[in-house]
Amino acid sequence: MGAGRLYPAVAVGGFRRYATYRAATAAGVFTNTVFGLILVYTYLALWDEKPHLGGYDQAQAVTYVWLGQALYSTLALQGGGVEKELMARIRTGEIAVDLYRPADLQLWWLASDMGRAVFQILGRGVVPFVFGALVFDMAVPDDPFAWAAFAVALLPAMVVSFGIRYLAALSVFWLMDGTGVSQAVMVLGIFCSGMVLPLNAFPGVLGDIVRALPWAAQLQMPADVLLGRTAPVAAYAFQAAWAVALLAAGRLVQAAATRRVVVQGG
Amino acid sequence: MAVDGGPGGAADGITGGAAGGRTGDGAVGGPEGAASAVRGDAARGGPSDGAFIELDRVEKVFDVRRRTGFLKRERRRVRAVDDLSFTVARGETVGYIGPNGAGKSTTIKMLTGILTPSGGRLRVAGIEPSRERTRLAQRIGVVFGQRTTLWWDLPLVDSYRLMHRMYRIPDARYRANLDRLVEHLDLGPLLDTPVRQLSLGQRMRGDIAAALLHDPEVLYLDEPTIGLDVISKARVRDFLRELRDERGTTVLLTTHDLQDIEQLCSRVMVIDHGRLMYDGPLAGLHEAGESERILVVDLDRELPPVDAPAPARVVKVEGPRQWLAFPSSVSAAPLVARIAAEYPLVDLSVREPDIEAVIARMYAGQGNRAASRPPTSIA
Ligand SMILES: Nc1ncnc2c1ncn2[C@@H]1O[C@H](COP(=O)(O)OP(=O)(O)OP(=O)(O)O)[C@@H](O)[C@H]1O
Ligand SMILES: [Mg+2]
Numbered sequence: 001m002g003a004g005r006l007y008p009a010v011a012v013g014g015f016r017r018y019a020t021y022r023a024a025t026a027a028g029v030f031t032n033t034v035f036g037l038i039l040v041y042t043y044l045a046l047w048d049e050k051p052h053l054g055g056y057d058q059a060q061a062v063t064y065v066w067l068g069q070a071l072y073s074t075l076a077l078q079g080g081g082v083e084k085e086l087m088a089r090i091r092t093g094e095i096a097v098d099l100y101r102p103a104d105l106q107l108w109w110l111a112s113d114m115g116r117a118v119f120q121i122l123g124r125g126v127v128p129f130v131f132g133a134l135v136f137d138m139a140v141p142d143d144p145f146a147w148a149a150f151a152v153a154l155l156p157a158m159v160v161s162f163g164i165r166y167l168a169a170l171s172v173f174w175l176m177d178g179t180g181v182s183q184a185v186m187v188l189g190i191f192c193s194g195m196v197l198p199l200n201a202f203p204g205v206l207g208d209i210v211r212a213l214p215w216a217a218q219l220q221m222p223a224d225v226l227l228g229r230t231a232p233v234a235a236y237a238f239q240a241a242w243a244v245a246l247l248a249a250g251r252l253v254q255a256a257a258t259r260r261v262v263v264q265g266g
Numbered sequence: 267m268a269v270d271g272g273p274g275g276a277a278d279g280i281t282g283g284a285a286g287g288r289t290g291d292g293a294v295g296g297p298e299g300a301a302s303a304v305r306g307d308a309a310r311g312g313p314s315d316g317a318f319i320e321l322d323r324v325e326k327v328f329d330v331r332r333r334t335g336f337l338k339r340e341r342r343r344v345r346a347v348d349d350l351s352f353t354v355a356r357g358e359t360v361g362y363i364g365p366n367g368a369g370k371s372t373t374i375k376m377l378t379g380i381l382t383p384s385g386g387r388l389r390v391a392g393i394e395p396s397r398e399r400t401r402l403a404q405r406i407g408v409v410f411g412q413r414t415t416l417w418w419d420l421p422l423v424d425s426y427r428l429m430h431r432m433y434r435i436p437d438a439r440y441r442a443n444l445d446r447l448v449e450h451l452d453l454g455p456l457l458d459t460p461v462r463q464l465s466l467g468q469r470m471r472g473d474i475a476a477a478l479l480h481d482p483e484v485l486y487l488d489e490p491t492i493g494l495d496v497i498s499k500a501r502v503r504d505f506l507r508e509l510r511d512e513r514g515t516t517v518l519l520t521t522h523d524l525q526d527i528e529q530l531c532s533r534v535m536v537i538d539h540g541r542l543m544y545d546g547p548l549a550g551l552h553e554a555g556e557s558e559r560i561l562v563v564d565l566d567r568e569l570p571p572v573d574a575p576a577p578a579r580v581v582k583v584e585g586p587r588q589w590l591a592f593p594s595s596v597s598a599a600p601l602v603a604r605i606a607a608e609y610p611l612v613d614l615s616v617r618e619p620d621i622e623a624v625i626a627r628m629y630a631g632q633g634n635r636a637a638s639r640p641p642t643s644i645a
Contacts, residue, residue, distance in 0.1 A: 006431040013428060017419045020460070094413050100378045101415075102403040104434050262382045262396055264328065 001163070005112040006103060018123070028073055032128040036069040038078025042135060046226040055199030058141040060227050064198055066132030067223045070125035074117045074154075075161045075218045077193045079185040082113040082262045082265025083165035087178035090169070099261065106250055109169075110162055117158045139227060150226040156239035160217040170250070194220045200229075214242040295329035317353035317389075318484065318516050319377065324350045324386035325371050326540070346372040348540035350386070356483070359510045359517040361548075364537040370520040371410075373537070374486045377518070378408055391483060404433060408478035410490035414469060415476055416461040422472050423457040426479060433480035440479065447475040450505055467498030474505065484516040485509070491523055503529050524618065547594070557619040558591040561598060563605055564613040572609055574601065586612075594619060 018025075020168060032201055040083055043061045056064060073080070086109055089095045141147065168185045172178045190196060199210050199220045210216060215233035217239040226231040326347040334340045347369045354360050362370055375381040376388060379395030379402055388395065393402045408414075416425040430440045448454050451471040458466060464472060470490060477485060487506075491499045507530060509515050519526060527534050527548055534551055536544040544551055551557075563572070564587050571580035571588065578592035578601050592601060598616050605611055 006428070009428055009431045013417060013420060013424055016424070017417070020419055096375065096380050096407075096412050097410060097415050099380045100399060100403055100408060101432060102400045262380060 007107055010108055011115035014112035015119045016115045018119040028124045029127045030071055031198035032069040032124060033131055036066055036128050036132055039065045040132070044062040052077055054198045055229065056200070057139070057197065059137050062132065062136045063138045063140060063227060064223050065148060065224065066129050066138065066193055068126065068219055069086065071219055071222070072195070073120040073124045075157055075193070077167060078189045079165060079182050081116055081162070081165055082109055082181070083169040086169040087172045087182070090172040091178065095261065099258065106166065106247070106254055108157070109166060113162045114158060141226065141228065146226060146228060149232040150222055152237065153222040153225045153232065155163040156236065156243045157218045157222050160214050160239060160246060163243060163250055166216060166250045167246065167253060170253045170257050172263055173260055181253070193218050217242045239242065273635045305400040318356040318391060319354040319518070320350050320389040321353070322387040324376065324383045324388050326369070326376060326381060345540050347376070350537070350540065350542055352535060352542060352545060354516060354518060356516055357514040358533060359531050360519070361531035362520045362537065363522070363527065363534060364520055367539040368537045369457055370537060374408070374488050374518070374520065377486060378406060390611040404480065405483050407480070407485045408481035409473050409485070409487045409490050411470065411487070414461065414473055415470065416472055418462050419460055421455065421458045421460055422464070425461065425476055429476055429479045435480050439481070443479050443481065447478060450508065451475050452501070465492045467501070470494060470498070470502060474502065474612045482515070484518070487517065487519045489520055489522065491521060491526055499523070506530055551624060557594045557624040559594050559598065559619060560617040561590040561592060561601060561623065562615045563588050563590065563611060566610040566612050569609065572605055575604065
């Protein structure tokens with residue numbers, strides 16, 4: 001018994017919930033595949049002009065594209081995980097129900113988002129990636145250890161992703177509306193996570209900055225681990241540092257938000 | 267941000283049973299204009315002996331900021347709960363009523379610990395809710411009629427499994443409670459239905475079960491029958507009656523439906539503008555509000571207004587149908603008997619006053635006090 005069994009149960013619930021949205025999942029797979037195709041042809045043209053851009057050869061660049069499409073919804077790179085629901089609950093005051101429960105708000109939503117993320121790897125990630133691997137020449141390692149190291153890197157990537165979106169959601173306690181924040185999360189996500197262009201290919205100081213931001217922990221790090229471009233331990237350390245920092249910040253903001261609710265009623 | 271919690275200015279009202287003594291049946295106490303509580307004869311004794319819920323001069327003040335123009339903001343204070351004192355004994359079922367915005371939900375939120383009082387003292391089972399919310403949560407159950415605690419997209423039973431873990435309910439007890447609740451609330455066929463597909467009445471029963479799985483000592487129900495049809499209301503009431511009689515759970519129930527109170531609560535508290543206006547049995551409330559019931563009689567033809575014995579009087583005539591008002595505290599039987607004997611009576615019905623009307627009258631009747639009448643209402 002104990003709390004050790006609550007959060008896994010919440011995660012299982014999160015997984016099962018997203019599993020019920022079958023049509024949305026199918027539509028998502030289709031969209032990711034189409035976007036993947038567009039990006040691949042763009043990248044191929046770009047890499048023809050600038051071979052070894054960002055240190056990737058063409059096969060690696062193509063692999064990066066399909067990894068991005070496969071992880072797009074899992075890492076909620078443009079938002080759209082449980083934070084949408086959390087924002088709605090804060091806005092409508094339903095968050096009050098969550099507060100009187102004997103459960104930790106952050107862990108609850110983290111668990112729920114983890115369940116969602118795991119479902120979306122399977123539901124939305126696998127098909128576009130396999131499609132890409134069948135149709136294009138990709139730099140997919142056949143070393144199982146590379147895959148294992150990649151899988152390990154996904155976990156802190158998910159936590160970092162959650163950490164960013166949780167902070168965004170909590171801002172609704174003060175802003176009363178999540179639309180602007182959601183848009184900011186989306187724009188930052190597209191740009192800083194390397195969805196458009198690998199962060200390795202960003203030039204100069206800009207590149208140094210985006211590679212140090214938490215968004216780099218989401219797609220870029222797992223991709224580089226899989227492609228053998230970085231030592232897994234270094235990637236894990238970077239990711240873990242951001243995960244811890246974001247979760248800690250989340251706890252602080254959560255405490256302030258809770259105080260505000262219990263004093264001011266939301 | 268919290269407003270200073272010192273005692274307010276005028277200490278009026280006869281709120282504490284011990285402090286003010288008990289006023290007689292239906293007598294309206296307190297000085298003119300002061301929002302003083304009226305206590306009927308079911309009022310408790312001293313505030314602390316055996317009290318499970320205890321409020322002593324509790325206040326809740328909200329700061330409301332409004333934009334009134336470019337960069338201009340107006341700050342307003344809303345006194346949602348004002349100098350509220352009452353106690354509820356273990357096992358009591360108490361109705362908590364009042365008009366919209368009276369402060370009912372705010373009170374319940376303070377009782378659960380999700381709102382801290384701005385002033386006063388509040389204890390549930392000896393615990394200060396806002397300080398030890400998590401510890402208290404194990405001992406209370408809450409149903410917010412307008413919100414659900416259930417997982418929207420998942421089958422009902424998944425929410426229950428989550429409660430099992432969240433409240434750390436021992437497996438055997440969880441299974442026994444679930445079986446019992448499923449049977450009594452008739453949830454069997456719904457367990458595998460996603461919550462979003464449940465009707466309002468079904469969802470409400472689902473929510474009530476969710477709130478009771480961990481055997482709470484007290485159940486707060488904030489409008490549990492809101493939006494339900496007659497049959498669903500009856501179901502919920504039947505269940506709550508059983509809960510009260512067989513399990514001795516303390517229940518605090520807010521509602522706008524007087525029938526909920528009539529059928530479930532031996533005691534009713536009325537709150538308005540955050541202040542306790544009345545605390546006592548339902549019958550006494552009618553007297554305090556000097557409320558009237560309406561007897562509608564259908565005669566077999568159009569006749570002049572019937573000659574009714576005072577205090578009853580005809581208030582409306584429409585063809586063969588006539589409306590007679592009489593005090594709620596007086597039995598309808600003699601009046602009916604007399605009309606039946608002297609007029610060609612075809613049909614009749616008695617309309618109970620609705621709670622908002624009773625409260626409105628109570629307010630109006632604050633100054634000119636009511637005469638003491640024995641509680642003889644039949645209802
Ligand atoms: N978070 C809040 N911020 C500001 N004012 C609030 C807040 N919550 C409640 N109020 C105000 O406090 C007062 C009491 O509200 P409350 O919700 O307790 O009423 P209620 O008795 O439950 O009414 P209803 O029957 O409509 O549910 C109202 O004037 C309301 O506007
Ligand atoms: Mg309310």
